[in-house]
Amino acid sequence: MASIKINQSKVTDPESLIALCPFGAIESKNGKIEINAGCRMCRMCIRKGGGVFELVEDAAPGVDKSKWRGIAVVAEIDEDGSLHPVALELLGKARELAAKINHPVTALVIGSGTQPAAERLLAYGADEVHVYDDPALRHFRIEPYANALEDFINLTHPSSVLVGGTMNGRSLAPRVAARFRTGLTADCTVLDMSANTDLDQIRPAYGGNIMAHINTPRHRPQFATVRYKIFPIPPKDEPHGRIIAHTLAPERLTSLIEVIERRRKSAEKGIEECEVLVVCGRGVKKSEDISLLEELATLLGGRVASTRAVVEAGWLDAKRQIGLSGRTVKPKLIITCGVSGAIQFVAGMSGSELIVAINTDPNASIFKVAHVGIVGDIYQVIPELIEKIKRLKG
Amino acid sequence: MNILICIKQVPGTSQVEIDEKTGTLKRDGVAAKMNPFDLYALETALRLKERTSAALTVLTMGPPQCEKVVREAFMMGVDSGVILSDRAFGGADVLMTSYTLSEGARRAGPFDLIICGKQTTDGDTAQVGAELAEWLGIPHVVNVKAIGEIDERAITVTVDLPDSEVTERIPFPCLMTVEKGIFEPRLPSYRRKLATADREITWLALADLNDSDPKHYGLNGSPTQVKRIFPPESHIERITLEGSPAEQAAALAKLLEERKFLQ
Numbered sequence: 001m002a003s004i005k006i007n008q009s010k011v012t013d014p015e016s017l018i019a020l021c022p023f024g025a026i027e028s029k030n031g032k033i034e035i036n037a038g039c040r041m042c043r044m045c046i047r048k049g050g051g052v053f054e055l056v057e058d059a060a061p062g063v064d065k066s067k068w069r070g071i072a073v074v075a076e077i078d079e080d081g082s083l084h085p086v087a088l089e090l091l092g093k094a095r096e097l098a099a100k101i102n103h104p105v106t107a108l109v110i111g112s113g114t115q116p117a118a119e120r121l122l123a124y125g126a127d128e129v130h131v132y133d134d135p136a137l138r139h140f141r142i143e144p145y146a147n148a149l150e151d152f153i154n155l156t157h158p159s160s161v162l163v164g165g166t167m168n169g170r171s172l173a174p175r176v177a178a179r180f181r182t183g184l185t186a187d188c189t190v191l192d193m194s195a196n197t198d199l200d201q202i203r204p205a206y207g208g209n210i211m212a213h214i215n216t217p218r219h220r221p222q223f224a225t226v227r228y229k230i231f232p233i234p235p236k237d238e239p240h241g242r243i244i245a246h247t248l249a250p251e252r253l254t255s256l257i258e259v260i261e262r263r264r265k266s267a268e269k270g271i272e273e274c275e276v277l278v279v280c281g282r283g284v285k286k287s288e289d290i291s292l293l294e295e296l297a298t299l300l301g302g303r304v305a306s307t308r309a310v311v312e313a314g315w316l317d318a319k320r321q322i323g324l325s326g327r328t329v330k331p332k333l334i335i336t337c338g339v340s341g342a343i344q345f346v347a348g349m350s351g352s353e354l355i356v357a358i359n360t361d362p363n364a365s366i367f368k369v370a371h372v373g374i375v376g377d378i379y380q381v382i383p384e385l386i387e388k389i390k391r392l393k394g
Numbered sequence: 395m396n397i398l399i400c401i402k403q404v405p406g407t408s409q410v411e412i413d414e415k416t417g418t419l420k421r422d423g424v425a426a427k428m429n430p431f432d433l434y435a436l437e438t439a440l441r442l443k444e445r446t447s448a449a450l451t452v453l454t455m456g457p458p459q460c461e462k463v464v465r466e467a468f469m470m471g472v473d474s475g476v477i478l479s480d481r482a483f484g485g486a487d488v489l490m491t492s493y494t495l496s497e498g499a500r501r502a503g504p505f506d507l508i509i510c511g512k513q514t515t516d517g518d519t520a521q522v523g524a525e526l527a528e529w530l531g532i533p534h535v536v537n538v539k540a541i542g543e544i545d546e547r548a549i550t551v552t553v554d555l556p557d558s559e560v561t562e563r564i565p566f567p568c569l570m571t572v573e574k575g576i577f578e579p580r581l582p583s584y585r586r587k588l589a590t591a592d593r594e595i596t597w598l599a600l601a602d603l604n605d606s607d608p609k610h611y612g613l614n615g616s617p618t619q620v621k622r623i624f625p626p627e628s629h630i631e632r633i634t635l636e637g638s639p640a641e642q643a644a645a646l647a648k649l650l651e652e653r654k655f656l657q
Contacts, residue, residue, distance in 0.1 A: 003485075003613055023405075024426075025457065025484060038457040039484035041613050041620055078557075142524075142534060167555055171536045174488065174521035178528035183617030184488055186519040204518075205623065212623050219617035256533045256568075260550065261561040270556075276655065300655055319556075324518060333655055343626060344518075354653065356646065372649065373634045374642045384643030392651050 004046065005054045006033050017052060020045050062218025065159070065197050071098045072158035072221070073107045074149065074173075075121055076166055079138050081113035083120055085233065086164035090226060091124050092234030094162055097193040106130060106156060110148045112138035115243075122239040129243045130156065134253060139262075140168045141255040142175060147248055149176045155246070158221050160199045162191075165227040177223040183216035184223035187324060189230055189347060199224060204324065204347050229272060229328040229351060269303070271320055275332045276302025279322060279349075280310050283338015283359060283378055287315040292382055293337055299389050305329065307345050323348035337378045341366025358382070395448035395546065395566075398505040399439045400495060400526070401432040401467060403460040404516040428463040431511030433579035438541065438572050439509050440471050440580065446544060449473050451505070453498050455483055455491065461595060468590035469582030476502045480599040485613030488517075492525035494611055497603040499530060502596065506566040507549060512537070512573055520571070527569040534569040535562060539576055 011017065014028045025038035026045060033052065035045075045053040071094040075087035087107070094105045104127040109117050111133065118129040132148040149172060153161070163173040165187055177184035189211075190202035198215050199222045205212035216222040271277060278297040280290055293304045304320065311321045322329055324344040334352040338359060339345065346369050349355070357370035358378050367373045374381060406425040439450050452467040454460050455478040464475035478498045486494060499505060508527075513520035520536075527534030535553055542550035548565040554573060564570070600606050608614060635645045650656055 024459070027457075034481065035484055036457040036481060037455065037479050037483045037612075038459075039613070041485035041616075042623055043620070146528075167537055170520055171524055171534070174492075174524035175528045175534070177521075178489060178492060178525035181489065181617070184521060184525075185618060186488075186521055200621075204626070205620075210623050211626050213621040214618050215621050216617050217619055256565050257535065258563045259560060260563055263559045265557050265559065300650070325513070333650070333653070346626075367632070367634075371632055372646065373632055374646065375634065376639050376642055380639035381643050381646075384640045385646055388643050388647035389650070389656060392647055393656050 003056050004035055004039070004041075005056045006035065007052050007054060008032055010050065010052045017045070017049060020048050063220045065220060068157050068159040068197070068220035070104045070106050070156060070158040070160075072152070072156065072161045073105070073121075073126070074161065074163045074169065075107045075109050075117060076164055076168060077109060077111045077114065077117045079112075081111065081116055083109075083117040084164055084166060084228070086166065086169075086226070086228040087117075087121065088124050088233045089229070089231040090162045090164060091121060091126060093191055093226075093231045094160075095125050095234065097160070097191060097199070100193045101159075101195065101197050103159060103197070104128065106158060108132075108149065108152050110137050110145055112136075118243045119239070122241045122243070123236050124234060125237040125241075127241045128156075129241060131243060131245050132248060133245065134248070136253040139259065140172075141257055141259075142171060143255045143257075144248065144253045145172050146175045146179065147252040148246075150179055151246065151248060151252075153180065153221060159197045160222045160224065163223065163225045165225040169225055173223055173225050180219075180221065182219040182221060182223060183214075184225070185214045185216075186225050188224045188226050191224060191226070198222070204343055227324075227328045227348075229330045270327070271303060271305045271322070272327050272329055274303045274305075274329070276300045277305045277322075277329060277331045277334045277349075277352075278302060279334060279336040279339050280304055280306045280316065281337060281339030281359075282307065282309045284310070284315075285379075287313075289379075290315060292386075296335070296382055296386055296389075299386065299393070300333065300335075302331070302333070305334075307339055307342075336366055336370070337382065339366050340364045341369065395446050395507070396503070396505045397439050397442060397448045397450050398499055398503065398508045399432070399435050399450065399452045399467070399472070400508065400510045400522070401436070401452050401454050401463055402429045402514050402516075403427070403454065403456050403463045404429045404514055426459060426462070428466055429511060429514045429516075431513055431515070431574055432463075433511075434572050434574055434576050435509045435511045436467055436470055436472065437577040437579040438538075441577055442507075442541070442544060443471070448506075451476060451502060453495060453502065454478070455486075455494055455498070464595055465587075465590070466582055468593055469584075469586045470580055471583075471586065474593075474596070476596045476598060478598050480611075482600045482608040482614075483612045485616060486611065487616035487618040488519055488521050488525055489618075490612060490616045492522045493529055493615070495522070495526050496529035497605055498598055499526070501598060501603060504567065508532075508567075508569040510569065510571045512571055523569060523571040530567070530569070532567045532569055533564055534571075535564055536571045537573055538570045539573045541576070 185201040192200040510523035540552040
């Protein structure tokens, strides 16, 4: 743990010190510089404050890290037992991380009818797959699922726990992280492993164009969530691991929440499944003009997706939204039309194989990630493009 | 019935950037405002108040300036406000933020229902709600998109999942986080602004909480540590298609054909 000590004797220009803090957390009270509750510990003042602010590392020892071994992946299955593919992506990353510190890779499956998913996880390289299989676990309910994950952690003491950033994962991971009084880093986009088993977690932060490198140096396990399609699915392997079944006492399988009704939504192909996406951005002037993008998408065998602004304008359904607060996509081709390229959007599509950007503003940040850039007006370029594609396709 | 709504003051813009020359954060135009997602939590509570005559309290943590968002909640129709503010709370991560809120909720409560927004626009983690529920030992439900029946013992809500919608009945006390768009948030009223200008707010500092050990709060108690912040890498390899729109379109069509997208 660390805190910031203020050397009042070194203060010469309080105003410039107050201006250092991007969060307005430095203030002057009765001639003394103080840090208020707005502090986000970005350490800017320590680096730029000319010695006024000093980082004091508390020597309090943390947990004995050698007692926490293994990288665990919480694998989600649906009520029919089919595995969410983010689990395989996390398993691939877990193997890579575990190899650096010679730890085992474990997977956890909670549900009913877990056998096929467990075997699939073995085929993708899990050393152990732990299952909690019970009819009471068929549907996600927070209390029994949290109890199962808690039980698994108490039995296996994993050093890191990786959870898919699905809706259920984002409900389960914080609940159990709080139960173990440990750290949780949400929506990581890069994960690495330090020799001392500290998980290096990198995520976009402060909602802006900033990446934060986060560690959990004195607590175990280290929880991280990662969205679907951030990491690639690893190649299949010769299964070498084993499945270990656990049970929970009946009282730990109950929930106070009573499910009254469950309605399936129509099974429309999600934008995550599409190989080609045409993205509607703010450069599209009115909702009727989306038909132009639909025509291009159809020609290319893809679908129209959108930025947050377009969903907020009510032009397209939220299911089409790409980005941190929408879906993460990794198509073979993505054509962004009038998209500026805010970091939250880019985080949701930067893994795409071929990124084409069309925007009138040559300084738009989308051009920093685009493989092919077209500085131009979508209203001029796209009709031409549609015509040329039609001609080439015959 | 007592309902608590957790709110937060956030920077006015989500576009905080790093100055690559100096390595400092640019802070142009970062006037603070209420976290936009919290407006939906407030509106949900206000609708429930109309149906049940529940008493509404807002809870926030932050520097003294955050009084502004509590006043804004009063102007929307909230009855009382509690602010957790202490130097010891600074630098809190998700675990410590949720713990401090739980101590504040215990002090100001008890509450039958706690409502949180989906996420904040600055932290963007969407995890404080679930952790707060764990600290308080009450069930939670996230992604609530509609409210059904409510009585003295429980509330019925509809939760939005990717491929289904689930209607659930949750007994009190419980916590829920609501989706953006669950209701259209009302605007603050000038009449209420005048009526609530002198309304007292409860300020809670470390010493006012049941657990007043500074090691259990803020930076001291936070398991996660920000090691460093840096600007994201930008892509290096890229080509630009020049010329008239027709020439640009022709070049792109050719490229797409070469890459086998036109089959």
